[in-house]
Amino acid sequence: MQTAIAxxxxxxxxxxxxxxRDMQVSCNFYGNILGxxxxxxxxxxxxxxxxxAAGKVANFRIPDGTVLDLFWEPELTPPxxxxxxxxxxxxxxxxxxxxxLFEQAVAVLRSQQVQIEGEPVTRPTGRGIYFYxxxxxxxEIRCDPS
Numbered sequence: 562m563q564t565a566i567a568x569x570x571x572x573x574x575x576x577x578x579x580x581x582r583d584m585q586v587s588c589n590f591y592g593n594i595l596g597x598x599x600x601x602x603x604x605x606x607x608x609x610x611x612x613x614a615a616g617k618v619a620n621f622r623i624p625d626g627t628v629l630d631l632f633w634e635p636e637l638t639p640p641x642x643x644x645x646x647x648x649x650x651x652x653x654x655x656x657x658x659x660x661x662l663f664e665q666a667v668a669v670l671r672s673q674q675v676q677i678e679g680e681p682v683t684r685p686t687g688r689g690i691y692f693y694x695x696x697x698x699x700x701e702i703r704c705d706p707s
Contacts, residue, residue, distance in 0.1 A: 576628040577654065579698060582637040586695045588619050594673050595656070595700075597621035597629065623656070637696060645678070653691065653699035660707035663688055667702075 581587035592599045600606075600620040605613045609630070612618040621629045658666055667681055667690050678691040678699065689703035 574627050576630055578630040578632060579654075579694075579696075580634040580637050581631045581694075581696050582635060583695060584616060584619060584631065584633045587631050590675075590695050591621050591629065591631065594669065594675065597623060600628070651698075653701050655689075655701040655703055658702050658704050660688070660704040663690075663702070663704045666690075670702075 579587075588599065591597050598621060600613075600622060604622075605620060606628075609618050609620065613620065617633045619631045621631070623629060663681075670677060670690065670692055676693045678693070681688055681690040685706070687703055687705045689701050691699055691701050694700055
């Protein structure tokens with residue numbers, strides 16, 4: 562009897578699912594502010610067509626092919642109104658960006674009045690900026706050192 566999944570059997574992240582309180586606000590954030598492609602028509606996974614049509618789910622494709630699913634939970638509230646108090650087991654979702662586009666992304670976040678956690682950070686592994694989605698989930702945009 563195997564005691565572990567075979568090394569290398571898990572190939573990639575299939576999708577990420579987040580609960581959101583306001584679907585319209587979240588779709589604007591992920592689609593228009595972060596620039597992710599929202600799946601429509603035949604792009605919507607067949608298992609989610611009815612939920613998407615009912616406005617209960619929205620799907621976005623990240624450029625690497627990973628799908629981000631938003632599930633409408635209108636009663637969603639974090640246990641603490643302070644978004645710095647983490648309320649899920651997930652710490653944050655990080656998106657990679659080309660180093661030459663990093664400052665432009667920061668400027669967009671600021672112009673859209675997205676709640677940013679501090680100033681951009683520079684580490685030996687690259688630069689990053691942390692900010693919150695409309696439901697208080699921590700997101701990072703990061704780039705490799707230039």
